[in-house]
Amino acid sequence: xxxxxxxxxxxxxxxxxxxxxxxxxxxxxxxxxxxxxxxxxxxxxxxxxxxxxxxxxxxxxxxxxxxxxxxxxxxxxxxxxxxxxxxxxxxxxxxxxxxxxxxxxxxxxxxxxxxxxxxxxxxxxxxxxxxxxxxxxxxxxxxxxxxxxxxxxxxxxxxxxxxxxxxxxxxxxxxxxxxxxxxxxxxxxxxxxxxxxxxxxxxxxxxxxxxxxxxxxxxxxxxxxxxxxxxxxxxxxxxxxxxxxxxxxxxxxxxxxxxxxxx
Amino acid sequence: xxxxxxxxxxxxxxxxxxxxxxxxxxxxxxxxxxxxxxxxxxxxxxxxxxxxxxxxxxxxxxxxxxxxxxxxxxxxxxxxxxxxxxxxxxxxxxxxxxxxxxxxxxxxxxxxxxxxxxxxxxxxxxxxxxxxxxxxxxxxxxxxxxxxxxxxxxxxxxxxxxxxxxxxxxxxxxxxxxxxxxxxxxxxxxxxxxxxxxxxxxxxxxxxxxxxxxxxxxxxxxxxxxxxxxxxxxxxxxxxxxxxxxxxxxxxxxxxxxxxxxx
DNA sequence: CCTGATGGTTCAAATAATGGACCTTGTGGT
DNA sequence: ACCACAAGGTCCATTATTTGAACCATCAGG
Numbered sequence: 111x112x113x114x115x116x117x118x119x120x121x122x123x124x125x126x127x128x129x130x131x132x133x134x135x136x137x138x139x140x141x142x143x144x145x146x147x148x149x150x151x152x153x154x155x156x157x158x159x160x161x162x163x164x165x166x167x168x169x170x171x172x173x174x175x176x177x178x179x180x181x182x183x184x185x186x187x188x189x190x191x192x193x194x195x196x197x198x199x200x201x202x203x204x205x206x207x208x209x210x211x212x213x214x215x216x217x218x219x220x221x222x223x224x225x226x227x228x229x230x231x232x233x234x235x236x237x238x239x240x241x242x243x244x245x246x247x248x249x250x251x252x253x254x255x256x257x258x259x260x261x262x263x264x265x266x267x268x269x270x271x272x273x274x275x276x277x278x279x280x281x282x283x284x285x286x287x288x289x290x291x292x293x294x295x296x297x298x299x300x301x302x303x304x305x306x307x308x309x310x311x312x313x314x315x316x317x318x319x320x321x322x323x324x325x326x327x328x329x330x331x332x333x334x335x336x337x338x339x340x341x342x343x344x345x346x347x348x349x350x351x352x353x354x355x356x357x358x359x360x361x362x363x364x365x366x367x368x369x370x371x372x373x
Numbered sequence: 374x375x376x377x378x379x380x381x382x383x384x385x386x387x388x389x390x391x392x393x394x395x396x397x398x399x400x401x402x403x404x405x406x407x408x409x410x411x412x413x414x415x416x417x418x419x420x421x422x423x424x425x426x427x428x429x430x431x432x433x434x435x436x437x438x439x440x441x442x443x444x445x446x447x448x449x450x451x452x453x454x455x456x457x458x459x460x461x462x463x464x465x466x467x468x469x470x471x472x473x474x475x476x477x478x479x480x481x482x483x484x485x486x487x488x489x490x491x492x493x494x495x496x497x498x499x500x501x502x503x504x505x506x507x508x509x510x511x512x513x514x515x516x517x518x519x520x521x522x523x524x525x526x527x528x529x530x531x532x533x534x535x536x537x538x539x540x541x542x543x544x545x546x547x548x549x550x551x552x553x554x555x556x557x558x559x560x561x562x563x564x565x566x567x568x569x570x571x572x573x574x575x576x577x578x579x580x581x582x583x584x585x586x587x588x589x590x591x592x593x594x595x596x597x598x599x600x601x602x603x604x605x606x607x608x609x610x611x612x613x614x615x616x617x618x619x620x621x622x623x624x625x626x627x628x629x630x631x632x633x634x635x636x
Numbered sequence: 637c638c639t640g641a642t643g644g645t646t647c648a649a650a651t652a653a654t655g656g657a658c659c660t661t662g663t664g665g666t
Numbered sequence: 667a668c669c670a671c672a673a674g675g676t677c678c679a680t681t682a683t684t685t686g687a688a689c690c691a692t693c694a695g696g
Contacts, residue, residue, distance in 0.1 A: 113652070113684065114416045117377045121441060129448030133643055143686045148644065153377045158476050164580045167643060171445035173474050176452065177482040178384060179442030181501040182434035185392030189439070211436055214421050219440040238444040317427045376653065376683070396674055406655045411675065430674060 116142065117150040121159060121171065126238050130168040188356060192222040195324070195352040200224045202344035203326050206233040209313070209352065210241055210248050211322030212256070215264050217242045218249055218322060226328075233306050233327040241302070244269040244283055245276050247310035248323035251296025254287040255312040255320035255361070261287070275300040294367045295342060296323065300330065307333040309341060311349035311368075314358040321358075324349050346371045379405070380413040384422060384434065389501050393431040454618040455485040458587070458611050463487045465607035466589050469496040472576070472615065473504055473511050474585030475519070478526050480505045481512055481585060489591075496569050496590040504565070507532040507546055508539050510573035511586035514559025517550040518575040518583035518624070524550070538563040557630045558605060559586065563593065570596040572604060574612035574631075577621040584621075587612050609634045 123131060123139045131139075137147045151169055154160040158174030183189055192209040199207045208223035217240035226232040243249035243264050253261050269278040277283055290296045296310040310325035326345060333341075346368045353360055360368065386394060386402045394402070400410045414432055417423040421437030446452055455472040462470045471486035480503035489495040506512035506527050516524050532541040540546055553559045559573040573588035589608060596604075609631045616623055623631065 112412075112416055113376050114380045114413065115420065118420045118422065124441075124444060124448075126444055126447045129444070134641080144643085145645075145686055146684075149375075149684080150377065153375055153381075156477070157378065157381045158482075159381065164578070164582065170449065171441055173476050173482050173484070175438060175442045175445055176484065177476065177501060177503075178387075178434055179438045180483075181387060181389055181392070182438055184389045184501055185387075186433065213436050213440065214419070219421075219436050221436070221439065238440060238447055240440075315427070319427065397672075407674085408655055408676075409653070412653080 116140070116146075117153060120147070120150055120154065124169075124171050126236065130163065130166070130170045132166075132168050136169070189222045191355040192324075192352060193224075195348050195355065196222055196224050198351070199324070199326065199344055199348040200226075202347075203328075203341055204228045205326050205328040205332070205341075206235060207324070207326045207348075208235050208237075208248075209322065209324045210252075211313070212252060212320075213240060215260070215267075216240055218246070218252060221322070229332075231329050231331075233303075233329065235327075242270070242272070244278065245272050245298065245301040246325075247296040247298040247308035247327075248325045249296070250283075250286055250298065251290045251294075251310045251312045252320055252323045254290035254296065255314075255364075257319055272302055273300055273304045275304070277301060294346070294364050296325075305330050309345055311345045312360075312364075313349055313356070314353050314360050316357045316359060318359050318361060324352055343371045343373060379403070379409075380416060383410070383413055383417065387432075387434050389499065393426065393429070393433045395429075395431050399432070451619060452485050455587075455615060456487075458615040458618065459485055459487050461614070462587070462589065462607055462611040463489075466591075466604055467491045468589050468591040468595070468604075469498060470587070470589045470611075471498050471500075471511075472585065472587045473515075474576070475515060475583075476503060478523070478530075479503055481509070481515060484585070492592075492595075494592050494594075496566075496592065498590075505533070505535070507541065508535050508561065508564040509588075510559040510561040510571035510590075511588045512559070513546075513549055513561065514553045514557075514573045514575050515583055515586045517553035517559065518577070518627075520582055535565055536563055536567045538567070540564060557609070557627050559588075568593050572608055574608045575623075575627070576612055576619070577616050577623045579620045579622060581622050581624060587615055606634045606636060 120136055120140060123136060133148055136151060137144045140147055151160060155162055158172045160169045161172040162169050196207050196209060204226065206226040208220050210218035210220045213219035219240055220235060220237040223235040223237055225234055241249055243253045253264055265280050271278050294311060298308045300306060306327055307330050308325055308327040310323040312320045313322045313324060315321045324345060326341060350368045383399055383403060386399060396411055399414060400407045403410055414423060418425055421435045423432045424435040425432050459470050459472060469489040471483050473481035473483045476482035482503055483498060483500040486498040486500055488497055504512055506516045516527060528543050534541050557574060561571045563569060569590050570593050571588055571590040573586040575583045576585045576587060578584045587608065589604060613631045
């Protein structure tokens with residue numbers, strides 16, 4: 111693993127649940143020695159990727175990230191497109207909706223989301239968390255339509271059991287992927303968070319590769335057979351819209367499926 | 374310069390004006406050899422800090438940046454606070470307003486801004502650009518209140534002449550800093566962009582160090598003596614509010630100046 | 637006034653980065 | 667059809683940077 115990899119990895123230890131960490135904590139998390147960790151933290155701080163509290167000496171994420179993320183969004187306003195499509199989808203389903211894109215082989219990163227505010231019992235999105243491929247509707251459907259080498263790399267991992275419903279057997283997961291490829295949708299029934307049902311459709315780039323998914327998530331109780339068709343249709347339309355907004359192209363068979371579902 | 378520095382520097386070449394660059398362009402910009410540049414780009418891509426267009430092979434900023442920036446903002450919602458204060462300031466002055474924070478020794482990075490939409494002739498903010506210390510009201514006032522070692526480091530640089538009004542002589546700049554320290558405000562009269570007048574007040578962290586500035590910018594024609602006091606008072610109030618929102622503490626003398634100006 | 641935790645620094649040894657040369661593909665010119 | 671050039675990308679002996687055990691300073695609790 112390169113020096114740069116090891117350095118950038120440090121940034122990943124900062125979560126919303128632990129937004130500041132000290133030198134010793136980084137050292138323990140990374141399993142490296144203190145001197146190297148310290149030099150890396152100093153380099154990241156110099157570059158503006160971290161900032162250090164002058165009193166506690168703890169490190170937190172820095173302003174350069176905000177600046178670069180702004181530049182990215184100004185150049186390629188994908189999040190803005192996503193938000194527009196999500197608004198329409200939310201109007202249809204009145205449940206929490208989100209768009210997430212592949213972030214390396216570890217999972218999906220959420221680009222935009224709308225939290226439901228029309229029900230008392232609703233599903234919250236933590237936009238800073240990576241969504242694992244094996245335990246979420248978005249992850250399953252993204253993996254199902256991803257290119258084979260990528261899928262194989264991900265499936266070679268060992269998966270974590272997050273709830274009692276999480277499937278971690280690669281053979282069974284392969285069946286789920288097969289199912290998603292046939293139907294065009296990924297499903298999760300409490301595999302990521304207990305009692306949360308979710309459906310997702312894949313999003314494609316201009317070269318036809320799958321780059322992420324659009325999904326809706328709700329409490330199990332509200333996902334009835336009656337509502338299912340309406341939800342699938344709305345999600346299919348959103349996926350189709352966003353894919354073409356982004357200049358993407360779905361595989362021919364899926365395009366046919368989507369068109370037949372959109373009323 | 375460390376390997377990590379050289380690698381992270383590559384990200385800086387991606388601007389809104391050049392959101393995608395190829396290997397050769399990065400190589401020329403960095404002045405390094407092609408093989409090393411390529412390895413660095415690959416590492417950044419693996420980490421999600423860049424993504425590569427599968428067709429053109431050009432590199433652009435990646436999804437990891439969005440994710441980290443979101444985490445940062447969730448943990449320390451400084452931009453949200455800034456936006457709230459900017460809204461009030463905008464209501465008072467009806468001109469473009471922005472909050473920028475120190476980003477290394479190169480300049481200030483804009484955290485939040487509101488573009489004026491009440492005049493035909495207005496000033497636009499390019500939030501992804503770094504504001505130079507010597508040619509902007511925000512830069513001058515931030516430097517004026519910054520700790521001495523930092524100020525000396527910045528003043529040791531050679532400055533670029535951006536317009537016919539840009540002051541680049543360190544001795545004269547030192548006088549401007551002195552003036553800003555006395556009055557509590559930085560000014561720029563067309564030194565960054567021709568015809569754009571700007572006033573800025575400093576922002577402080579909890580340890581009393583200056584971390585950035587809040588400013589308003591307008592066409593020269595609208596900055597009259599009559600409006601000046603109203604503007605200074607509004608900017609002072611905004612700086613005072615945002616500093617305390619962020620848990621910061623202005624120096625005693627400045628606090629007195631601000632309090633006397635706020636009606 | 638110990639003890640163990642924190643943040644930070646040093647420098648010889650070990651490892652990873654470097655970059656000139658090379659390969660391949662695509663484009664524009666004649 | 668052919669050549670010249672620039673693009674993206676790779677190889678590997680040389681070289682420079684990273685590494686990490688041992689170190690120091692400070693603080694909090696017992």
